[in-house]
Amino acid sequence: MPTITYREAVRHALAEEIERDEAVVLLGEEVAQFNGSYKVSEGLLERFGPKRIVDTPISEAGFIGMGVGASMLGLRPVMELMFWSFYSVAFDQILNNAANVRYMSGGQINCPIVIRGPANGGTNVGATHSHTPENVLANHPGVKVVVPATPYDAKGLLKSAIRDNDPVMFLENTLLYGEKGEVPEDEYLIPLGQADIKREGTDLTIVTYGRCVLHSLAAAETLAAEHGLSVEIVDLRSIRPLDIDTVLHSVAKTHRVLIVEEQKPFCSVATQLAYMIQRDAFDELDAPIKRLSTIDAPAIYSPPVEIEQLPNPKRIIAAALDAME
Missing domain, CATH: 3.40.50.970 (Thiamin diphosphate (ThDP)-binding fold, Pyr/PP domains)
Incomplete structure (x- = not known):
C-alpha cells in the first residue's frame, strides 16, 4: 500500500x-x-x-x-x-x-x-x-x-x-x-461507531482517540521494554456513536483501565467512559479506573509548558504505572 x-x-x-x-x-x-x-x-x-x-x-x-x-x-x-x-x-x-x-x-x-x-x-x-x-x-x-x-x-x-x-x-x-x-489505493469505508484495537495487550487497557493514540502507542513501547507491561490500546475513532462493546471486551481481558484524552477533565469524554465501564464491567475491574486529561486550565501559550499541559508519553507512562498499583 x-x-x-x-x-x-x-x-x-x-x-x-x-x-x-x-x-x-x-x-x-x-x-x-x-x-x-x-x-x-x-x-x-x-x-x-x-x-x-x-x-x-x-x-x-x-x-x-x-x-x-x-x-x-x-x-x-x-x-x-x-x-x-x-x-x-x-x-x-x-x-x-x-x-x-x-x-x-x-x-x-x-x-x-x-x-x-x-x-x-x-x-x-x-x-x-x-x-x-x-x-x-x-x-x-x-x-x-x-x-x-x-x-x-x-x-x-x-x-x-x-x-x-x-x-x-x-x-x-x-x-x-x-x-x-x-492507505489503500482501492476504495474502502470505515463504519462510524467502530473502535479499533491499535495494539494487543493483557495487563492494561488504554482507551483513547485522536493524537493521544500515537502518544499511547509510544508509551506502550516503553512500558513493555522497561517495565514488562503488556498494554492494549483501544482507539475509539468515533465518540458518538460510541463502540462501548470493544472497550468492555478489552477490560474483561486486562482488568485495568486508563483513559487518555486531550480534553479538560471536567465533564469530558473520559467522564462518560468511566461511568459506562464501571456500570457494565465493575466485576471485571481489579483496580480503580484511571484518567489522564489535559491539565485543567486554558491552553497555555508557552510552548514548553503547553507540552506538559497536554497528554504526552511521559505523563501516560506515569499514569499507567499508577494504574498497575
Missing part, C-alpha cells in the same frame, strides 16, 4: 467523494484559491472548479448556517473550520438546527452535512484557538462525532461521514497532518 500523510488522506477522501457524487461540495475559509489553511484542499479548485470548491467569508455563523440549509435541500456540503474553536459562533446552527431538524420534522428532513477541521492544542496558538469540543458536540443527540488518529482511519471515516444522512462533526489535528501511514 502507498504511504501518504494524514493531510493527503483527507484530501483523497474529499476528491473521491466530490467526484463520485455531484451533491458533494467543499466550503470554507480559504479552501479554494489559497488551497486551504493547512493545504488539505490543495489542487481541488483546479480539479473541480469554483462551484464545487467554494471560498466563504470569515463568518462561521453565516457559512455554517448556509451549509445546514443546503444540506436540507439535497446537497452534501463539507464545511471546513479553520479551527474548531470557532464552532462556538455557529453553536445555534450546528447544535440547535442541524442536530434537531430530523426530529423536529418528524423524520421528513435530513441534514447530511460534515463539519471538519483541526481541534487540538499543542501548536502555540493560545487559549482561543486550542479547543477540543468533542464532549460538547457529543452531548447533543442528533450529531455524530469522529476523531481519527491515522491516515488510514481519516480517509475511511471521512468517506463514511460524507455519505451519512446525519450531521457529522469530524475533528482533525494540525499536528497529525504530516503523520504518514499506509
Whole structure:
C-alpha cells in the first residue's frame, strides 16, 4: 500500500467523494484559491472548479448556517473550520438546527452535512484557538462525532461521514497532518461507531482517540521494554456513536483501565467512559479506573509548558504505572 500523510488522506477522501457524487461540495475559509489553511484542499479548485470548491467569508455563523440549509435541500456540503474553536459562533446552527431538524420534522428532513477541521492544542496558538469540543458536540443527540488518529482511519471515516444522512462533526489535528501511514489505493469505508484495537495487550487497557493514540502507542513501547507491561490500546475513532462493546471486551481481558484524552477533565469524554465501564464491567475491574486529561486550565501559550499541559508519553507512562498499583 502507498504511504501518504494524514493531510493527503483527507484530501483523497474529499476528491473521491466530490467526484463520485455531484451533491458533494467543499466550503470554507480559504479552501479554494489559497488551497486551504493547512493545504488539505490543495489542487481541488483546479480539479473541480469554483462551484464545487467554494471560498466563504470569515463568518462561521453565516457559512455554517448556509451549509445546514443546503444540506436540507439535497446537497452534501463539507464545511471546513479553520479551527474548531470557532464552532462556538455557529453553536445555534450546528447544535440547535442541524442536530434537531430530523426530529423536529418528524423524520421528513435530513441534514447530511460534515463539519471538519483541526481541534487540538499543542501548536502555540493560545487559549482561543486550542479547543477540543468533542464532549460538547457529543452531548447533543442528533450529531455524530469522529476523531481519527491515522491516515488510514481519516480517509475511511471521512468517506463514511460524507455519505451519512446525519450531521457529522469530524475533528482533525494540525499536528497529525504530516503523520504518514499506509492507505489503500482501492476504495474502502470505515463504519462510524467502530473502535479499533491499535495494539494487543493483557495487563492494561488504554482507551483513547485522536493524537493521544500515537502518544499511547509510544508509551506502550516503553512500558513493555522497561517495565514488562503488556498494554492494549483501544482507539475509539468515533465518540458518538460510541463502540462501548470493544472497550468492555478489552477490560474483561486486562482488568485495568486508563483513559487518555486531550480534553479538560471536567465533564469530558473520559467522564462518560468511566461511568459506562464501571456500570457494565465493575466485576471485571481489579483496580480503580484511571484518567489522564489535559491539565485543567486554558491552553497555555508557552510552548514548553503547553507540552506538559497536554497528554504526552511521559505523563501516560506515569499514569499507567499508577494504574498497575
